[in-house]
Amino acid sequence: xxxxxxxxxxxxxxxxxxxxxxxxxxxxxxxxxxxxxxxxxxxxxxxxxxxxxxxxxxxxxxxxxxxxxxxxxxxxxxxxxxxxxxxxxxxxxxxxxxxxxxxxxxxxxxxxxxxxxxxxxxxxxxxxxxxxxxxxxxxxxxxxxxxxxxxxxxxxxxxxxxxxxxxxxxxxxxxxxxxxxxxxxxxxxxxxxxxxxxxxxxxxxxxxxxxxxxxxxxxxxxxxxxxxxxxxxxxxxxxxxxxxxxxxxxxxxxxxxxxxxxxxxxxxxxxxxxxxxxxxxxxxxxxxxxxxxxxxxxxxxxxxxxxxxxxxxxxxxxxxxxxxxxxxxxxxxxxxxxxxxxxxxxxxxxxxxxxxxxxxx
Amino acid sequence: xxxxxxxxxxxxxxxxxxxxxxxxxxxxxxxxxxxxxxxxxxxxxxxxxxxxxxxxxxxxxxxxxxxxxxxxxxxxxxxxxxxxxxxxxxxxxxxxxxxxxxxxxxxxxxxxxxxxxxxxxxxxxxxxxxxxxxxxxxxxxxxxxxxxxxxxxxxxxxxxxxxxxxxxxxxxxxxxxxxxxxxxxxxxxxxxxxxxxxxxxxxxxxxxxxxxxxxxxxxxxxxxxxxxxxxxxxxxxxxxxxxxxxxxxxxxxxxx
Numbered sequence: 001x002x003x004x005x006x007x008x009x010x011x012x013x014x015x016x017x018x019x020x021x022x023x024x025x026x027x028x029x030x031x032x033x034x035x036x037x038x039x040x041x042x043x044x045x046x047x048x049x050x051x052x053x054x055x056x057x058x059x060x061x062x063x064x065x066x067x068x069x070x071x072x073x074x075x076x077x078x079x080x081x082x083x084x085x086x087x088x089x090x091x092x093x094x095x096x097x098x099x100x101x102x103x104x105x106x107x108x109x110x111x112x113x114x115x116x117x118x119x120x121x122x123x124x125x126x127x128x129x130x131x132x133x134x135x136x137x138x139x140x141x142x143x144x145x146x147x148x149x150x151x152x153x154x155x156x157x158x159x160x161x162x163x164x165x166x167x168x169x170x171x172x173x174x175x176x177x178x179x180x181x182x183x184x185x186x187x188x189x190x191x192x193x194x195x196x197x198x199x200x201x202x203x204x205x206x207x208x209x210x211x212x213x214x215x216x217x218x219x220x221x222x223x224x225x226x227x228x229x230x231x232x233x234x235x236x237x238x239x240x241x242x243x244x245x246x247x248x249x250x251x252x253x254x255x256x257x258x259x260x261x262x263x264x265x266x267x268x269x270x271x272x273x274x275x276x277x278x279x280x281x282x283x284x285x286x287x288x289x290x291x292x293x294x295x296x297x298x299x300x301x302x303x304x305x306x307x308x309x310x311x312x313x314x315x316x317x318x319x320x321x322x323x324x325x326x327x328x329x330x331x332x333x334x335x336x337x338x339x340x341x342x343x344x345x346x347x348x349x350x351x352x353x354x355x356x357x358x359x360x361x
Numbered sequence: 362x363x364x365x366x367x368x369x370x371x372x373x374x375x376x377x378x379x380x381x382x383x384x385x386x387x388x389x390x391x392x393x394x395x396x397x398x399x400x401x402x403x404x405x406x407x408x409x410x411x412x413x414x415x416x417x418x419x420x421x422x423x424x425x426x427x428x429x430x431x432x433x434x435x436x437x438x439x440x441x442x443x444x445x446x447x448x449x450x451x452x453x454x455x456x457x458x459x460x461x462x463x464x465x466x467x468x469x470x471x472x473x474x475x476x477x478x479x480x481x482x483x484x485x486x487x488x489x490x491x492x493x494x495x496x497x498x499x500x501x502x503x504x505x506x507x508x509x510x511x512x513x514x515x516x517x518x519x520x521x522x523x524x525x526x527x528x529x530x531x532x533x534x535x536x537x538x539x540x541x542x543x544x545x546x547x548x549x550x551x552x553x554x555x556x557x558x559x560x561x562x563x564x565x566x567x568x569x570x571x572x573x574x575x576x577x578x579x580x581x582x583x584x585x586x587x588x589x590x591x592x593x594x595x596x597x598x599x600x601x602x603x604x605x606x607x608x609x610x611x612x613x614x615x616x617x
Contacts (some may be wrong), residue, residue: 054519079519081520087517093514095514095517095518107521155521277525
C-alpha cells in the first residue's frame with residue numbers, strides 16, 4: 001500500500017431523506033476492510049447505496065480510486081454500471097433464472113469479456129469459493145451459505161476497486177455463520193481493492209474489519225480499531241455492543257458527577273465532560289453494606305437476571321442502573337431474585353474515565 | 362338460494378356450446394374440415410393472429426416497460442389511452458383504422474401517394490386490425506408482471522456493469538417471461554377471434570382477408586352446417602389455449 005495510490009474510496013456522503021439526514025465522511029484504502037457498524041435505521045445501507053450510485057447524494061462527493069463518480073455541486077455523475085464496484089446484497093439477489101456459474105460470469109461479460117473468457121473467470125471464482133461442483137445449480141437449489149459464496153464470487157469476479165458488503169451474514173443461521181464468516185475473512189484478506197462492510201453485528205465487524213466506523217442516526221459517533229473502540233466507547237450503543245456499563249458526566253479530579261446526579265470516585269484524574277465505564281464483572285454484590293476499600297457503594301434493586309456465558313448477568317435498578325456479573329453460586333448465596341435489594345460496590349481502580357467529545361482514532 | 366342462480370349461470374354459459382356440439386354434422390365433419398375454404402380461412406387466421414402477436418410483443422413490451430419502470434410525464438394518460446381499444450367496440454376501431462390508413466386517410470393517403478401502398482382490404486389490414494384490438498391485453502399483462510418483479514435484481518445487474526439494455530434483456534425480461542407468455546397467449550386468442558375491426562377495415566376476401574370469424578358469419582347466411590363446423594374448430598382452438606394456459610402459466614407461479 002504505497003502512499004501514491006489514491007484511496008479506494010474517498011467519500012463525503014450527505015443524503016437527506018425527509019427529516020433524516022445521513023452525513024458521513026468515509027475513506028477506505030486499497031486492501032483495507034472497513035466496517036460500518038450501527039443499529040438498524042442508522043443509515044448504513046443508505047450510505048452503501050449512495051456509494052454504489054443507487055441513491056443520489058444531496059451534497060458531498062464520492063471518489064473511487066481518485067475518480068469522482070458523484071459530485072452534486074458540479075453535477076458530476078457516473079451511473080452504477082460504470083463504477084468499479086462489487087456489491088454483495090443482504091439477500092444476495094442471485095439471478096434466479098441463471099445457474100451459479102452464469103451468475104458469476106454475468107459481471108465479466110458486462111465488462112467486455114467474451115463468453116468463453118467470462119465462463120473461465122466464473123469457473124475459477126467458483127473454484128476459489130469451493131463451489132465448483134455446484135456450478136450448474138440454480139440459486140434456489142443452493143443453501144444459504146452456498147448462495148452467499150456465489151454472491152461473493154459474483155461481486156469479486158469483476159475485480160472491483162471497492163467491494164461493498166451489505167449485512168453479508170445476517171441471512172444465515174448461527175452454525176453456517178461461523179464457517180462462512182471465517183471463509184469471508186480469508187477472501188477479504190486476499191482482495192486487493194478496498195472493502196466496505198455494513199453490519200449491525202459487532203462480531204462480524206470485529207472479526208472481518210481492520211477499522212470500525214460506528215454510525216448512529218446518520219452520523220459517525222466513533223471510529224478506530226477494535227481495541228480502541230472496545231476500550232473507550234463513546235455512546236451507550238457502543239458500550240452495549242462491547243458489554244460495558246457506560247455513563248456520561250462531569251469529571252472534577254477523581255470524582256465524576258453523572259448526569260443523573262450520582263457521583264462516582266475514579267482512579268483516573270480528569271477535568272471536564274467525561275465518560276466513565278466499567279465491566280459488569282467489576283461490580284461486586286453484597287447482602288449487607290460492605291466496609292473497607294471499595295469507594296463506590298450504593299443500594300440497588302435486582303431488576304432482572306439473565307444467563308451470560310457461565311455466569312449470571314444481573315440488571316440493577318436504583319440510583320445507578322448497571323449490569324453486574326456474578327457466578328451462579330454467589331447468586332444463590334446472596335438470594336438474588338427480582339425485586340430483592342442488594343448492595344453494589346465498584347472499586348475506583350476498576351472504573352475507566354476518559355474525556356468525551358473527541359473521537360478516538 | 363345461491364345455488365339456483367349459480368346453476369342457471371353455469372347452464373347459460375355451457376348450453377350454447379353444448380348446442381354447437383350436438384348440432385355438429387359429425388358424419389360429414391372430416392370432409393367439411395378439409396374443404397378448401399375452411400383450410401384457407403384457418404390458415405389465414407392462425408398466420409395473421411401469430412404475426413399480430415409478434416407485432417404486439419415488439420411494440421407492447423417496450424410500452425409496458427415505459428409504463429411500469431419510468432416516470433415519464435402523462436403516464437396515467439398513456440395507460441388510459443392504451444386501454445381504450447379494450448373497451449371500444451371493435452367495429453369502431455375498424456372505422457378509425459380505415460379513416461387513418463384508408464386511401465384518403467391521414468397516413469394512408471401519404472402511403473398511397475409516396476410508396477403506392479394501399480393498406481385497407483389486404484392481409485396487412487387484417488394483422489393491423491387484430492393488433493389494434495389485442496395489444497392492450499399484452500401491455501396490461503406485461504406491465505403487471507413488470508410491476509410485480511423485484512427491481513433490486515436490476516440494481517444488482519447495474520452493480521455488475523450491465524447497461525440498461527443489457528439489464529432489460531438478460532435480467533428483467535427473463536424474470537417476467539411467464540407474464541409475457543401469458544399476455545402473448547391472451548393477445549393471440551383475442552387476435553384470433555377478432556371480427557368487427559377486421560371486417561370493417563380488411564373486408565372479406567377469401568384467402569386474403571377472410572379469417573375464421575368472418576367466414577363463420579358469412580357461412581351462417583348460406584350454409585348453416587359450414588358455420589357450425591367452423592365454430593366448432595374455433596371452440597377447439599380456444600379450449601386448447603385455455604388448457605395450455607392452465608397447465609403452463611396459470612398454475613406456474615404457485616407450482617414452482
